[in-house]
Amino acid sequence: MLVTEGLRATLRDEERSFTLDAGGLVVAPGECVGLTGASGTGKTLLLELLGLLRRPDPGGRYLAGAVDLAALWIRRDGRAALADARGDLFGFVPQSGGLLPFLTAGQNIALAQRIAGRVDPAHVAALVARLGLGPVRDMAPALLSIGQRQRVAIARALAHRPRVVIADEPTAALDPENAAEAMGLLFEAGREGGAAVILSSHDTDLLDRFPVTRYRLEARVENPGAIVSALTPGARRAA
Template identity: 60%
Template sequence: MDGRLDLRNVTVSVSDAERRFALEVAGLQLAAGDAVGLSGPSGTGKTMLLELLGLLRRPDPGGSFRIRAGGTELDAARLWTGRHAGRDAPGHRGRLFGFVPQSGGLLHFLTVRENIALGQRLTGRADPGWISTLEDRLGLAPLARQLPRALSIGQRQRVAIARALAHRPAFVIADEPTAALDPENARTAMGLLIAAATEGGAAVVISSHDSALLDSFALRRLDLAPAGGAGAVSSRLGERGAA
């Protein structure tokens, strides 16, 4: 699926009795085939940014957030306004995005193949041939009938990658997808994720604390860094190498 995502002057803020935190995105564009690595110190809002991109978190009023995919254009900022704010977000999220969580998040009562096919079932995009291709590329074909409990951590993470890609989303979001893996398996899983996503035409954003691992791949790099401000803690997104 072709796709483009464009954010301009978007802010997300959270507050409680003790502090207020704001994440500021002056500009971010993603296009089909992009492979992006996201890094930054703990507490700078990496997960918050991924949730914003994946329609899991409401942006503050103002700014522009538009998504184009499959011949249609979505004003994502407007999803969170009006009487039925957020009501349509889950449908767009399931259709446009694939997610690779740190823990894998597999359903324990489904086989490997059933877990991979779940996104296709939910979006009505049945494509057994693509599932077979993903199984082959990720080394999962011999495990197709196994339940998650029979798999190693690395194998479970590869299933999560295949599941995120199976319904051919325009965008794939991975939040610390290799944090639970040893260095060798982490590098293998990262390479497979990037290759499979870009081959399928998706833009992929990968958040990781492991900057050295991200640096070992040909990724466009985004960094979150603390920004000064009175009365609040804030972070700003910047692109490495940008002026």
């Protein structure tokens, strides 16, 4: 279970500040969560915060079970502890796929296992089969279609059996048919592996097609030069 309590992140320059209020998020094992909101409301910032890629403001809590992940940022061994937690808990699906061009599709998928120290060729083979990547497993990313590259990225994110998969607009570059297929595969593969899936998307109509818990980010101006964006929870859509 992931739970945020009073978790915030603030970006500032000389004239303005933007604060993301990420408190009140609750994600159960195997749950699928869809984050929506207008551009500029902090969806990517929220995913970075949840994925331990962005330092939170002091005072908030980010719990994975009984472990406060936010507290890792202030530990003396924080850098190593954060790296271990990222590799152990999370899998990531970037918007562009983020595949290494000098590795084949299969090698890209297996890389997550090598980094996490969980080498399991049988699980890689199962993901390749599940996502229909057998014919392209030995091909370089440059030879794959956009949809195939995104499926490889999904398989890589799931390969080391993370507890949570974080995906930032994973279907933004896909046509509607491939977008629906990729999102469905991500949710199904995540559930089958027991991983929660947290993704951001502008495509609310596409999210409506799947049983996901919805959260929306909404921004407000607190005073001149200060914007706060907060999470508004929605109901879970039945399967």
